[in-house]
Each structure stands twice: as structure tokens, then as C-alpha cells.
Amino acid sequence: QITLKESGPTLVKPTQTLTLTCTFSGFSLSTSGVGVGWIRQPPGKALEWLALIYWDDDKRYSPSLKSRLTVSKDTSKNQVLFTMNNMDPMDTATYYCAHSTTTGQGLFDYWGQGTLVTVSS
Amino acid sequence: DIVMTQSPLSLPVTPGEPASISCRSSQSLLHVDEYNYLDWYLQKPGQSPQLLIYLGSIRASGVPDRFSGSGSGTDFTLRISRVEAEDVGVYFCMQALEIPPAFGQGTKLEIK
Numbered sequence: 286q287i288t289l290k291e292s293g294p295t296l297v298k299p300t301q302t303l304t305l306t307c308t309f310s311g312f313s314l315s316t317s318g319v320g321v322g323w324i325r326q327p328p329g330k331a332l333e334w335l336a337l338i339y340w341d342d343d344k345r346y347s348p349s350l351k352s353r354l355t356v357s358k359d360t361s362k363n364q365v366l367f368t369m370n371n372m373d374p375m376d377t378a379t380y381y382c383a384h385s386t387t388t389g390q391g392l393f394d395y396w397g398q399g400t401l402v403t404v405s406s
Numbered sequence: 407d408i409v410m411t412q413s414p415l416s417l418p419v420t421p422g423e424p425a426s427i428s429c430r431s432s433q434s435l436l437h438v439d440e441y442n443y444l445d446w447y448l449q450k451p452g453q454s455p456q457l458l459i460y461l462g463s464i465r466a467s468g469v470p471d472r473f474s475g476s477g478s479g480t481d482f483t484l485r486i487s488r489v490e491a492e493d494v495g496v497y498f499c500m501q502a503l504e505i506p507p508a509f510g511q512g513t514k515l516e517i518k
Binding site: 322331332333334337345347348381389390391392393394396397398399 | 407439441443445447454455456457460461464466498500502505506507508509510511512
């Protein structure tokens with residue numbers, strides 16, 4: 286079955302760079318039509334899409350955050366890396382990675398458990 | 407970018423009664439393939455979101471048939487025929503037609 290898990294720091298300081306890793310199983314990121322997305326949720330607020338990386342290494346970013354985001358994949362390790370630079374307290378949120386497909390059968394059909402990242406000095 | 411608007415934002419429901427959530431998009435989500443690229447997700451308390459409905463009306467695997475999705479173009483509805491205690495949580499609609507995907511604000515369903 287498909288599983289995903291986010292890992293990384295729980296606390297970062299303002300202006301620092303956040304790096305999160307999504308480790309997954311049950312699918313391959315070299316299979317046509319497959320992707321991994323990143324979504325965040327500030328405490329008590331709505332979901333916000335951040336980025337998507339596809340099997341062919343196509344990458345898409347939120348227009349409002351594009352200058353701060355980078356995603357990459359390591360297919361051999363079944364991992365996706367997510368970085369966000371110049372962190373601000375407003376970036377405090379639970380960050381999720383999710384399995385994605387281009388089949389139309391649900392853009393994000395499997396989600397990780399999420400990791401809460403707090404930005405504070 | 408497409409903007410998603412949900413209503414109501416809070417929905418108290420008596421168990422066994424029906425519930426309905428509305429979702430409106432700022433642009434049509436109807437693709438040339440005649441499907442509406444609209445997903446519904448449920449985030450139960452303390453959990454990650456889970457996919458409930460995709461392409462506007464198709465239930466994801468394992469989703470009970472008391473959940474149904476309808477609508478086309480810019481107006482969509484999620485209905486629960488008879489609410490159960492396990493249905494509490496926040497329901498989000500999301501447009502999957504184009505990048506960037508966009509979520510609604512969420513509707514919090516609670517049991518009366």
C-alpha cells in the first residue's frame with residue numbers, strides 16, 4: 286500500500302532555510318503520471334498547496350511562494366526533498382507531502398501524517 | 407488563479423440527519439473531457455486530509471455511499487445522506503483543473 290512520511294526540523298529560526306524530506310513506499314516516482322505534492326496548513330487554518338514534482342522531473346510551484354521554494358527527487362531512495370528559504374513566523378504550519386497522479390482520480394489521493402514546523406527565534 | 411469558496415463554514419448536524427456543503431469556483435472546472443476537476447477532502451480531528459470524492463462525483467475507494475458529490479462548472483455540493491459521529495471534521499473542496507490547485511476555506515462539521 287502507499288505510505289508517505291515527512292521528516293525534518295520541528296523548529297527553525299526566522300530567515301533560516303527549511304528542508305523537509307518525504308520518504309514514501311508503495312509507488313515509484315519514475316512511473317509515468319505519478320507525482321508528489323507539498324501542502325501546508327497553519328494552525329486552525331485552511332490547506333495551501335505549495336509544490337508538485339512529477340515523474341519526469343517537471344516541477345510546479347505556488348506562484349506566491351515560487352521564489353522561496355525548491356523541490357527535488359531521489360528516485361533510488363524513494364524520497365522527495367522540499368526546501369523553503371527565508372522562513373518567517375507566518376510560515377509556521379503543518380507541512381504535508383502527498384501522492385499525486387495525473388489520471389484525474391483525485392489529485393492528492395494519499396497523504397503523509399504531516400510535520401509541524403514552528404518558526405521562532 | 408482559481409479561487410474556491412465554501413459555505414457554510416460551520417455546520418452543526420444531528421446524527422441521522424442529512425448535511426450539505428456548497429463549493430463555488432471562480433472559473434469553470436469543466437474540462438474538455440467533460441469531467442469536472444473538483445475534489446473533496448475530509449480532515450478528521452488530529453488527522454491528515456483524506457480524499458473523499460474526485461471528478462466532482464466519484465467516491466474514492468472505501469468511502470461510504472452516504473457521501474455523494476454533485477454539480478458542474480462552478481457550483482458543487484457535497485451531501486451526506488445521514489450523518490454519523492465519525493463524519494465530524496473539516497471538509498475541503500479543491501480545484502484540480504489547473505496549477506495552482508486551490509482549496510476552499512473548509513467547512514467544520516460538528517455533531518449537535
